Every structure is written in C-alpha cells, then in structure tokens.
Amino acid sequence: MNMNRRFFMKTLAVTSALLASAQSFAAWPKAAFAAKTKDDAIATAIGSTPIDAGDKIKIKAPPIAENGQVVPVTITSTLDNVTNITIFAADNPNPLSATFTLTEHVDAKITTKIKMAKTSDIIAVVKANGVDYIASKNVKVTKGGCGG
Amino acid sequence: MARSTIKIRGTLKEGQAKIRSLIAHPMETGRRTNKDTGNLIPAHFIQEVLCELNGTTVLTAQWGQSISKNPTLFFDLKKVKAGDTFKMSWTDNQGKKDSAEGVITPKGKKGKFRI
Numbered sequence: 001m002n003m004n005r006r007f008f009m010k011t012l013a014v015t016s017a018l019l020a021s022a023q024s025f026a027a028w029p030k031a032a033f034a035a036k037t038k039d040d041a042i043a044t045a046i047g048s049t050p051i052d053a054g055d056k057i058k059i060k061a062p063p064i065a066e067n068g069q070v071v072p073v074t075i076t077s078t079l080d081n082v083t084n085i086t087i088f089a090a091d092n093p094n095p096l097s098a099t100f101t102l103t104e105h106v107d108a109k110i111t112t113k114i115k116m117a118k119t120s121d122i123i124a125v126v127k128a129n130g131v132d133y134i135a136s137k138n139v140k141v142t143k144g145g146c147g148g
Numbered sequence: 149m150a151r152s153t154i155k156i157r158g159t160l161k162e163g164q165a166k167i168r169s170l171i172a173h174p175m176e177t178g179r180r181t182n183k184d185t186g187n188l189i190p191a192h193f194i195q196e197v198l199c200e201l202n203g204t205t206v207l208t209a210q211w212g213q214s215i216s217k218n219p220t221l222f223f224d225l226k227k228v229k230a231g232d233t234f235k236m237s238w239t240d241n242q243g244k245k246d247s248a249e250g251v252i253t254p255k256g257k258k259g260k261f262r263i
Contacts, residue, residue, distance in 0.1 A: 027196070027210075028195045028196060028210055029210065033210075033212040033213075069216060069217065070216045070217075071216075074222075089214055092214050093177075093179065094212055094213060094214060095214075096212050096214075097211070097212055097214045097215060098209060098210065098211045098212065098215055099209070099210045100207065100208070100209045100210075101207070101208040101209075101210075102207060103204075103205065103206050103207065104226070105201060105204075105206040105207075105225055105226055105227060105228075106206055106207050106223055106224065106225060106226070107164075107223065107224040107225075107226060109223060109224055110221070110222070110223050111220070111221070111222035111223070112209075112215065112216075112219060112220060112221050112222070113215065113216035113219060113220055114214055114215055114216060115177070115213075115214045115215065115216050116214070
C-alpha cells in the first residue's frame with residue numbers, strides 16, 4: 001500500500017491527476033467525468049438535450065452550504081419509470097458528479113453528498129421512459145470543496 | 149479480514165426498505181496538494197457502487213471526484229421482504245474494492261435492520 005502510494009506520488013509530479021487514474025473501470029464513462037464545462041458534461045453524459053422538468057424533479061439541497069466539501073443533495077422525481085438520475089455541479093472543475101442507474105426496485109429518490117468548488121447550480125437530469133428531463137437549483141458555497 | 153468499509157442501516161416497513169449506507173473512503177479529487185511536500189495528492193475515488201438484492205442488481209452508481217469524502221448513499225427499495233439478501237460493493241479508480249452483504253432481518257416496531 002505504501003509502495004503504491006509512493007509510486008503514485010512520483011507519477012503525479014509529471015502527469016496530471018487525471019492521467020494517473022487512467023486505469024479506470026471499463027464501464028465508467030471517463031470522457032463524461034473528465035468534461036470541464038457544464039454543457040460539455042451534459043452533452044457527453046446524457047447525449048441529448050434534456051427538456052425542462054418543471055416541478056417533476058425536486059432537488060433538495062441547502063440554499064447556503066457553509067462547507068463545499070459536503071453538500072447533501074436529494075433528488076426526487078414524480079416521473080414514472082425513472083431509469084437514470086445524473087447529478088452535476090455546474091461550476092466544478094469536472095461538473096459531472098454522479099450518475100445512478102435505477103431499476104424498478106428503486107424509488108426515484110436518491111440522497112448523497114457532493115463536493116462543490118464554488119457557488120453554482122446543482123443540475124439534475126432524470127431519464128424517464130427514455131426521455132431526459134432537467135432541473136437545477138442554486139447553492140451558495142462559502143468555502144470551496146476542491147483544491148486547497 | 150479487515151472490517152468492511154461499508155455500513156448499511158435501514159428500516160423495512162410494508163415491503164419498502166429505506167437504505168442508508170456509509171462508505172469509509174478518502175475520495176481524493178487529485179487536486180489537493182500535500183502541504184508538507186508540495187506534491188499533489190493522487191486522485192483516489194470510488195467509481196462504481198453496485199447494490200444487489202437477492203443477487204439481482206437494483207442500483208448502480210457511477211461516481212466522479214466530486215462526491216464527498218466518506219460518501220453516503222440513501223435510497224428506498226421496493227418489494228423487499230424480511231430474509232432478502234442485500235449486497236453493496238464498490239470499486240475505486242485504483243482498483244481497490246470492498247463489499248458488504250447480509251440478510252435483511254428487521255427488528256422492532258420500526259423494522260430496523262443493519263448489515
């Protein structure tokens with residue numbers, strides 16, 4: 001374990017962090033997670049232009065997050081047959097945070113904690129019956145969660 | 149064997165299981181610097197979380213660096229009964245993995261269970 005760590009430290013002196021983690025999981029959508037802008041990330045991860053969800057997607061997050069390291073987010077949707085829930089933090093260095101693949105056994109309600117670099121929108125894209133819906137909510141961050 | 153990094157708590161009521169899980173993991177973004185050496189701390193984060201009920205995948209999560217340290221994942225499972233087996237496993241970008249598996253045995257009025 002120590003050896004491993006040292007090896008990584010050395011590698012990192014010359015390559016970027018992202019390159020060092022290139023031994024990634026096969027199914028893990030690397031391009032989408034590496035996208036640097038919100039629009040890029042949405043385009044790569046979703047692959048279509050999502051339509052506005054109105055009140056069918058609810059994002060529960062604190063309006064002001066004191067610590068950007070830990071921002072609790074709950075995505076709830078009243079849409080039927082939800083198959084995917086994707087969470088973006090718009091102004092993060094890599095906006096795509098997480099994507100969840102649901103089955104009929106799971107309710108369209110997911111809670112997790114994300115990091116936010118600065119004040120920005122949390123964007124949720126929910127795929128239901130093959131159609132993508134989008135919703136967003138602004139969260140003010142007083143202390144960033146990336147870098148430091 | 150070392151203690152599992154995954155903690156699962158939940159309640160089972162009328163076929164619906166509320167799952168609350170906590171994974172102990174550093175979730176390094178690869179953007180922080182080690183203050184002593186000035187080097188970047190290598191990225192180390194969970195990429196995939198898999199939840200299975202009786203051997204069938206019910207939920208897959210793919211995560212990036214921007215999930216918090218010691219991540220939590222809460223969700224509700226439908227059509228669950230006492231005695232079902234629930235399994236959760238993760239794989240990170242350094243190829244490490246861990247899993248927790250157990251039988252859902254609700255106790256008390258609220259149907260609390262832990263795995």
